[in-house]
Amino acid sequence: MAPKFPWLDVLLKKEAPSQPGEKELRNRIAKARALIGRLTSFRSGNNRPRVVRTVRMAFAGTNFSLSQPDITQKLTERIDDLKQKIAAWGKRIRRFSERSRRFNQNRLFQSDQKRLYKSLERPEVCGVGPGPDQADTVAFWRGLWSEPVNHSEGPWMEVVASQSTSVTPMDPDMGDHNA
Numbered sequence: 618m619a620p621k622f623p624w625l626d627v628l629l630k631k632e633a634p635s636q637p638g639e640k641e642l643r644n645r646i647a648k649a650r651a652l653i654g655r656l657t658s659f660r661s662g663n664n665r666p667r668v669v670r671t672v673r674m675a676f677a678g679t680n681f682s683l684s685q686p687d688i689t690q691k692l693t694e695r696i697d698d699l700k701q702k703i704a705a706w707g708k709r710i711r712r713f714s715e716r717s718r719r720f721n722q723n724r725l726f727q728s729d730q731k732r733l734y735k736s737l738e739r740p741e742v743c744g745v746g747p748g749p750d751q752a753d754t755v756a757f758w759r760g761l762w763s764e765p766v767n768h769s770e771g772p773w774m775e776v777v778a779s780q781s782t783s784v785t786p787m788d789p790d791m792g793d794h795n796a
Contacts, residue, residue, distance in 0.1 A: 646703050
């Protein structure tokens with residue numbers, strides 16, 4: 618049995634499975650991705666014995682022969698099928714983790730609201746820290762707005778302009794809602 622190093626997961630930023638079946642789903646996803654890699658490798662011409670054995674195992678229980686003329690189509694269908702399964706398993710994991718997060722937040726809200734709100738604050742996301750220098754900001758916007766604009770106006774602009782000549786302009790008094 619291989620030794621377990623929980624600190625390694627922290628260093629590699631791996632999430633610990635939060636649901637009982639999540640680890641199994643992650644294993645299924647990893648195996649399906651490996652199988653997709655082998656099937657793709659075989660489809661592109663890799664005929665090594667290990668790859669051929671994997672392809673045969675992938676099609677075990679079906680009427681599949683490596684000498685069939687439509688082998689690339691069958692491989693593509695199998696790869697697409699595996700990709701759809703991976704997407705479904707990933708969505709299931711996402712649903713599990715989202716439900717777990719909501720459940721834990723609700724429980725924390727009922728027991729310790731202060732800790733919940735502290736956990737919801739993320740300084741790296743909220744932009745807490747020194748803002749940009751005001752002089753730099755003003756210089757940026759002045760430089761941006763003072764440059765001449767060179768639009769390439771295509772023939773469609775003339776069509777739109779000719780169509781909008783029949784539109785009557787709005788009364789300026791009607792547009793002022795704050796009066």
